Every structure is written in structure tokens, then in C-alpha cells.
Amino acid sequence: MAEESSSRWKSLGPLIMEIKFTFKRIRQSPLSIIGMSIIFFYAVIAILAPVLAPPQPGRDPYIMPCYGVSPMPSPPSEKAIWGTTEGQYDIYYGCIWGVRTAFRTGILTTIGTLIIGIIIGSIAGYYGGKIDEIIMRITDMFYAIPTIVLAMAIVVLLGVGLDNVIKAMIIVGWPTYARLMRAEVMRIKNEDYIEAARAIGCSNLRIIAKHVLPNAIYPVIIMASMNIGNVVLAASALSFLGLGSPAGYADWGAMISLSRNWILGLPGNPLAFWYTYTIPGLFIFTFVLGWNLLGDAFRDMLDPLVRRR
Amino acid sequence: MENDIVLKVEDLKVRFYTYEGIVKAIEKVSLFLKEGEILGVVGETGCGKSVTALSVMRLTPHPGRIEDGKIYLKTDDGMVNLMEKDEKYLEKIRGRYISIIFQEPGAALDPLYKIGEQISEALLIHRKVKYYKDALRIVENKLKDEKGSLRKYFLNIEKKILNELIKNPNSLFISIILKLPLLKRIKKLVEEEVKKDVMVLLKSMGFPDPERIINMYPHELSGGMKQRVVIAMALACNPKIMIADEPTTNLDVTIQAQILKLIKELQKRLLSSIIYITHDFGVVAEVCDRVAVMYAGNICELADVHEIFKNPLHPYTRALLESIPRPGKPFKSIPGVIPNLINPPSGCRFHPRCAYATEKCRREVPELIEVKKNHYVACHNVVGG
Numbered sequence: 001m002a003e004e005s006s007s008r009w010k011s012l013g014p015l016i017m018e019i020k021f022t023f024k025r026i027r028q029s030p031l032s033i034i035g036m037s038i039i040f041f042y043a044v045i046a047i048l049a050p051v052l053a054p055p056q057p058g059r060d061p062y063i064m065p066c067y068g069v070s071p072m073p074s075p076p077s078e079k080a081i082w083g084t085t086e087g088q089y090d091i092y093y094g095c096i097w098g099v100r101t102a103f104r105t106g107i108l109t110t111i112g113t114l115i116i117g118i119i120i121g122s123i124a125g126y127y128g129g130k131i132d133e134i135i136m137r138i139t140d141m142f143y144a145i146p147t148i149v150l151a152m153a154i155v156v157l158l159g160v161g162l163d164n165v166i167k168a169m170i171i172v173g174w175p176t177y178a179r180l181m182r183a184e185v186m187r188i189k190n191e192d193y194i195e196a197a198r199a200i201g202c203s204n205l206r207i208i209a210k211h212v213l214p215n216a217i218y219p220v221i222i223m224a225s226m227n228i229g230n231v232v233l234a235a236s237a238l239s240f241l242g243l244g245s246p247a248g249y250a251d252w253g254a255m256i257s258l259s260r261n262w263i264l265g266l267p268g269n270p271l272a273f274w275y276t277y278t279i280p281g282l283f284i285f286t287f288v289l290g291w292n293l294l295g296d297a298f299r300d301m302l303d304p305l306v307r308r309r
Numbered sequence: 310m311e312n313d314i315v316l317k318v319e320d321l322k323v324r325f326y327t328y329e330g331i332v333k334a335i336e337k338v339s340l341f342l343k344e345g346e347i348l349g350v351v352g353e354t355g356c357g358k359s360v361t362a363l364s365v366m367r368l369t370p371h372p373g374r375i376e377d378g379k380i381y382l383k384t385d386d387g388m389v390n391l392m393e394k395d396e397k398y399l400e401k402i403r404g405r406y407i408s409i410i411f412q413e414p415g416a417a418l419d420p421l422y423k424i425g426e427q428i429s430e431a432l433l434i435h436r437k438v439k440y441y442k443d444a445l446r447i448v449e450n451k452l453k454d455e456k457g458s459l460r461k462y463f464l465n466i467e468k469k470i471l472n473e474l475i476k477n478p479n480s481l482f483i484s485i486i487l488k489l490p491l492l493k494r495i496k497k498l499v500e501e502e503v504k505k506d507v508m509v510l511l512k513s514m515g516f517p518d519p520e521r522i523i524n525m526y527p528h529e530l531s532g533g534m535k536q537r538v539v540i541a542m543a544l545a546c547n548p549k550i551m552i553a554d555e556p557t558t559n560l561d562v563t564i565q566a567q568i569l570k571l572i573k574e575l576q577k578r579l580l581s582s583i584i585y586i587t588h589d590f591g592v593v594a595e596v597c598d599r600v601a602v603m604y605a606g607n608i609c610e611l612a613d614v615h616e617i618f619k620n621p622l623h624p625y626t627r628a629l630l631e632s633i634p635r636p637g638k639p640f641k642s643i644p645g646v647i648p649n650l651i652n653p654p655s656g657c658r659f660h661p662r663c664a665y666a667t668e669k670c671r672r673e674v675p676e677l678i679e680v681k682k683n684h685y686v687a688c689h690n691v692v693g694g
Contacts, residue, residue: 192416198368200404200431200542204396210430214421 025300032300035293038286046099053096062097062250064089073262073276083275086258089248091275095283097250102287105166105235106228112170114224117177118217124178125185125216126208132182139175147172148237155243162245165238169231176227177220184216191215218299226295229288236284255280314383315549315582316342316365316407321378323357323364323606330651334360334373336606336658339677342550347576347583349597349614351590351629355647357606358586359412362552365584366407367391367399382406383549405435408543409552413559414536418527424538425523428510429503431545437478443502444495445471467495514541515571533564537571544575551576552584557592569596590633594618599683602626605648605658608677612684622686624663657689665690 026032045052055061067079068088076083082092124135142150154168188194189212197211236253238244240260245251247258259276266272323335335357342348350358364375380391384406391399411417418427433440448471452464470492474483487496504523511519514537527535536556543551553572557565573596576583585597593600593614600617602610602625610623621627628643645662648654654661660670669689677687 192411192413193419195363195368195370196409196411196417196539196542197419197430198403199366199409200545201400201402201434202430203400211419215419 022301026297029296029300031293032297035290035295035297038290039294042099042103042287042290045096046103049096049100053090053093055097062101063248064094064097064250066090066248073259073273076275082279085255085276086261087248089255089258091255091279094250094255095252095280098252098255098280098283099287101162101245101249101251102232102235102283105162105169106232106291109166109169109173109231109235110224110228112166113173113177113227114220116170116174118181118213118220120174121178121181121220122185122208122213122216125182126189126212128186135178136182139178142172142175148234151234151238152241152243155238160243160246162235162239162249162251165235165244168238169234173227173231177223180223181216181220184219185212188212188215222295222299225298226292229291232291233284233288252280252284256284313344314341315344316383316584317379317381317388318361318365319379319381321361321364321380322376323360323369323373324376325373327372327651332650333653334606334650335364336653338378338603338606338608340601340608340611342582342584344549344582345576345580346598347573347585347596349593349600350584350586350603351588351593351600352603353588353647355650356603358588358603359554361603362409362554362584362586365391365552366403366409367394368403368409401435404431404543404548405546406548407550407552408546408548409554410536410539410543410556412555414532414539414556415527417539418535420527422526423523424511424525424527424530425504425507427527428507428523428538428542428545429500431542432503432506435546438475440499440502441471441474441478444498445475447498447502463491467492467498470495510541510545511538513575514538515567531564532560533567536560536564536568540568540571540575544579544581547579548581550582550584552586554586555588558587558589565592572596590630602629605653606650607658607687608685609659609687610685611677612681616681616684620684622680622684622691623688624665624690625659628662657687 026036050061056065059065066088067074067084067090070088071086073086074080074084074088080090080092082090082095085091085094120135124132151165151168151172154171155164158164158167194207194211197207202210235244236251236256239251239253240257242257245254247254256277259273259280262273262276264270265274318338318340321335321338325332325334338357338361340348350361352358360369360373363369364373365380367375367380369375375392378392381388382391382402383389384402389402391402394402418424422430445468448464448467452461452468455461455464470483470486474480477483486492507523508519511522516522516534516537522530522534522538527538530538540556556572557568560568569592572583572585575581585592587593597614600610600612600614601608602617602623604625610617610621610626612622617626618630621630625643628641631641632643634640643662648658648661654671656672657663657666657670657675660666663670667690673689675687675689677685679685680691
């Protein structure tokens with residue numbers, strides 16, 4: 001029976017076999033399925049945002065529509081199904097388009113930090129010596145200052161805005177990846193197969209590109225996928241502090257910032273404006289959770305030592 | 310210089326600059342390797358066998374450095390001193406004229422690549438152009454039979470690119486172009502050609518089903534299979550010299566016998582010379598033609614395998630042979646321990662453990678001299694004789 005199924009697999013060709021095996025591995029871990037479905041769900045929302053919450057023609061779709069001038073939030077109604085927040089901005093619209101903002105900040109920041117971290121980390125790890133010493137002391141300097149404070153300072157220096165928040169987080173974030181990458185490269189470069197590759201005549205560049213990087217990169221990628229959530233969280237925190245997107249921009253952190261004055265509710269009714277902070281908060285929470293769970297799924301998918309057991 | 314010598318090492322000196330001090334790992338090692346012979350290098354752990362092997366390929370591990378010496382290797386352009394060559398040249402030498410297999414077969418294979426990919430890499434590094442030419446021939450044959458004008462047009466483009474590759478095999482521009490969807494076929498074509506050779510190679514290593522093996526990852530193979538794959542990689546480009554650094558130490562005895570048989574067979578068929586590093590005299594007797602005995606970074610005796618076993622002249626060789634356990638005989642070990650190579654003993658490095666040591670041994674370093682035909686010994690008081 002087992003033989004029969006394995007021969008059927010073989011006839012499919014190695015690539016399809018690999019993909020099938022990957023999905024089999026992921027199916028075995030319910031948490032990664034949950035993580036993947038959350039992110040998949042958010043991806044669908046991001047793609048369908050113009051359908052789910054059609055923007056008014058002629059306006060920047062990332063600016064939430066506002067229904068009036070009163071600062072007081074209004075509860076869910078026909079017009080704004082999840083209510084409005086301070087300044088009468090539509091919460092439903094903001095949450096839906098906020099998915100796009102979250103994906104953009106998370107992915108851009110992570111890719112930026114990854115590229116810088118991987119390049120600098122592998123240079124430090126592979127060549128060692130003085131280069132390593134200099135690079136590592138620079139990363140130590142970044143570690144000495146709390147990241148969020150440093151990021152705030154950089155945003156203030158560059159000017160308030162979402163793009164500058166992304167830049168600031170890239171500047172602050174790369175040392176973590178560089179350190180991890182360096183440690184991995186240092187471990188890998190002493191492996192016998194690197195020596196063996198050199199013995200069959202591989203050049204330094206080829207060894208780094210074909211043998212060192214692919215072997216060292218998994219922990220970094222897994223860390224990155226887990227970190228996308230944290231990046232979104234940090235960006236939200238900066239937006240909450242008023243350093244991120246301009247007023248009315250569809251951004252979860254900024255929306256919570258708008259609800260800041262209403263968190264205590266009315267006298268005698270502390271939960272009067274619950275919708276202003278709970279709904280964007282839930283979006284942030286599930287988004288971050290999804291990425292963290294997906295990080296585990298990535299590990300199962302990518303690490304050949306874990307996967308073929 | 311004799312004609313049949315393929316490798317000649319003269320006065321090799323290697324130092325390791327460590328935190329505790331300078332480790333004098335190799336002190337004036339000289340040896341030569343004739344065409345088609347298996348030279349055994351024997352000695353205790355830490356006596357510099359592996360360092361010698363790696364240094365011959367100019368792969369001395371960090372923080373080691375070759376201080377002095379000459380390494381002559383026979384290549385197509387005659388004898389070449391590897392010490393005078395730069396890294397670019399050495400990359401062309403490694404794998405093509407001289408290759409090495411390591412002690413731990415599992416660790417010598419990159420866990421991320423399938424067996425087929427790893428062996429093709431070894432082939433492609435040195436023989437790219439040959440495979441491009443093969444692919445070109447196939448494209449030209451197809452072009453002859455092809456009637457459709459569109460197909461003909463594409464085949465002509467493929468032909469052009471392959472011609473360009475043959476002229477300029479390391480062009481970055483073309484290697485990027487080859488990643489494009491329609492032009493990927495060229496890469497496929499080349500890979501198919503390499504695969505044919507990989508299959509032949511694996512078949513000659515005694516794998517009955519190479520088709521299955523090339524799609525497996527290293528951790529799916531057993532130790533003996535891995536070692537055979539490693540040997541296949543080392544022999545991919547038919548090097549003249551193979552260094553085997555204790556290739557059977559971590560395998561069990563039946564597999565060990567298989568690998569030894571394979572190595573002997575390959576050596577006869579491919580006419581390459583082998584430096585076989587081991588600490589097992591049984592293996593030496595089994596495979597080697599000549600033996601070099603090393604102690605603390607020096608060669609103390611170099612002779613034919615029969616001569617070594619029948620008539621060992623150096624006290625250390627004697628002691629080593631006596632310490633092989635035999636049933637019915639009392640087991641003799643060599644008194645003392647291996648010297649610390651940061652502060653090696655003066656004079657002959659073996660004198661603190663030697664039963665025949667004299668005052669001269671403490672003062673003077675013995676030279677390796679030919680006491681009989683083809684029997685070299687480095688000792689002031691040659692025993693027996």
C-alpha cells in the first residue's frame with residue numbers, strides 16, 4: 001500500500017512531490033494553518049478593499065471619509081456600520097484600508113531590514129577580523145539605545161510621515177538581523193562542506209552565494225516572518241504617538257490615537273465609546289498573531305532538516 | 310626530476326598562530342608521490358597528517374599559515390610550484406588535478422542540495438565549456454530536422470546564446486538572461502547533459518539505481534552511501550591525485566571494506582595516485598604501496614609497505630607496530646604522551662619517549678636520509694637494519 005502511494009508520487013515529478021510534501025507538513029500543525037488563514041484572510045481584504053469599502057471618487061482612498069465636524073465619536077449606524085471615531089472618521093473604512101497600510105509598513109520595513117542585515121551580517125561573519133569588529137561595534141551602538149526611542153528621534157529628524165516611519169524602522173531594525181546572520185555565517189563557514197566546496201575549486205563568491213547564504217538564511221527568514229507583526233505593532237505605536245501618518249489616514253495605530261481622548265468614556269458609562277479603540281485594536285492583535293504563527297509555518301516549510309523527518 | 314612523480318613536497322613548514330602561542334604543526338615535511346601509487350600516511354592523532362593534506366592543496370585551516378616549502382604538482386603545463394600561484398589559479402587546480410575526501414562523509418555534503426546537484430556542481434566548475442558544446446550539438450541536430458519556421462527561429466537564438474557562452478563562460482549578463490522564462494530551456498539542456506555524466510559516475514561508484522539517488526538529500530543516505538557520493542564528487546573531473554583523509558574511520562567494518570575495495574578499484578581504473586591518511590595499520594597493509602610514518606609534524610620513516618612491516622628502522626615505527634594488539638601477545642603501548650607542539654622537545658621530537666635516545670638526539674634534529682634503496686629514515690640511531 002505504502003509502496004503503491006510512493007510510486008504514484010514519483011510519477012508526478014520531483015517538484016510537485018516537494019510541494020505536496022510541504023503542504024502535508026503544514027497540514028500536520030494546526031497553529032500554522034490558523035496563522036496562514038489569518039494572513040490569507042487579511043490579504044483578501046487588502047485586495048478587495050475598493051470593493052468592501054468603496055472610496056469616494058476623486059479622493060485619496062487612504063484618507064478615511066468623515067461624516068461631519070463634531071469631535072465626539074458616534075455609535076454604529078446605517079451610514080458607518082462600525083461607528084465613527086473622533087472627527088467623524090468612518091471606523092469600518094479605516095480598518096479595511098488600514099490592512100493595506102499594515103501590509104505595506106510590515107513588508108517594506110522587513111524587506112529593508114532583511115537586505116541590509118543579511119549583507120552586513122554575512123560580510124562580518126565571512127571575513128571576520130577587523131571588518132567584523134567594526135561592524136559589530138556599530139550594531140552595539142544601536143543596541144545601547146531603546147529601539148522605539150531611537151526610531152522616534154529619527155522620525156523627528158526626517159519629518160513626520162508614514163514613509164519616514166518605515167525608513168526609521170529600517171535604520172533601527174537591521175542590527176538584529178545582522179547579528180543573527182553573522183552568527184549563522186560564522187557557524188556555517190566552519191562546516192566541512194564549505195571546505196569540501198573549496199576543495200573542488202569553488203571561488204569565494206560562489207561559496208558565499210551557493211553554500212553559505214542558503215544554509216545561514218533560514219533562522220533570519222523565520223525571524224523576519226515573525227517580526228512583520230512586531231514591526232506593524234511598532235509602527236502603530238509611532239502612529240499612536242502622532243509621528244506616523246497624517247490625520248484621517250487609514251492606519252490602525254493612528255485610529256487608536258484618535259480614540260485616545262474617549263478611552264475613559266462618559267461619566268457613569270466608561271464603555272460608551274468602546275468601538276473607537278476595540279475594533280482597530282482587534283485588527284492589530286489578530287494581524288500580529290497571524291504573522292507570529294506563520295513564522296512557525298515558514299520554519300516547517302523551509303528547513304530541510306525539520307521537514308523530512 | 311623523475312618523470313613519474315606527480316606530486317613533490319619539499320620542506321613544508323606550517324605554523325598555527327593561536328592565542329596560546331605558535332603551534333609548530335608541520336616541521337620540514339618532504340614527500341613525493343609517484344603516478345599510480347597509493348601512499349599511506351600514518352601517525353597518531355594530532356601529528357599533522359590532515360594539516361599536511363590540506364596544506365598540499367593550499368587549504369591550510371585558519372589560523373594556520375604555510376611558512377616555507379615548495380609544493381610541485383604535475384599539471385598539463387608540466388610541474389608547477391603551487392606556493393607561487395594565486396588563489397584564482399589554485400581554484401582551477403583544485404578538483405581538476407588534486408582533490409580530497411574527508412573523514413566525516415555526512416558533513417562534507419551540503420544538506421540543502423540534492424546529490425545530483427552537488428555532483429553536477431563539481432563537474433560544472435571545471436567543465437562548463439564542454440557541456441555548453443554538448444548542448445550546442447544537440448541544438449544544431451534539432452535545427453537540421455526542424456521544419457517549422459517559428460521553432461527554427463527559437464533554436465537559432467538558443468544556438469547564438471550557446472556560442473556566446475562557449476566564448477565567454479563566466480559572463481554575468483548571459484547568466485542573468487538564462488533566468489528568463491523562455492531561455493531557461495538552454496539551462497535545462499545543459500543540465501540534462503551534466504546529468505548523464507552524473508549517472509555514469511554514480512553507477513561506477515556502485516550505486517545500482519542512480520536515478521533515485523540523484524533526487525535524494527544527503528541526510529536520506531547512509532554513511533557508506535554518503536562516502537561514495539563524496540568520492541564521486543572528488544573524482545568527478547578525473548583528478549590525477551586524490552587525498553583520502555581517513556575516509557573509513559567513521560564507518561563500520563563491512564562498509565569500510567567496501568569503500569577500500571572501491572578506492573583500490575578506482576585507483577586502478579583511473580590511474581590516479583592516492584595519498585591515504587589513516588591511523589590504522591590494517592588498512593595500510595590492505596591498500597598502500599608505500600608508507601610515510603609521521604610523528605609530531607615530522608616524517609620519521611618512508612618506505613615500501615612490505616619493508617615497513619618486515620623491517621621497521623625508526624624506533625617510533627617499531628613501537629607503533631608493536632602496539633597493534635594481537636591475540637596471545639602482551640599488549641605494548643608507547644610510554645609518554647604526544648608532545649605539545651607549542652613547545653616541542655629539542656632535537657628529535659620523539660626523544661623523550663624513545664628507548665634508544667642519546668645525548669645527540671636531545672641536541673640535533675635528525676635529517677630524513679635514505680639508508681637503503683627507497684627506505685628513508687630520520688633517526689640518529691637507526692635500530693636493527
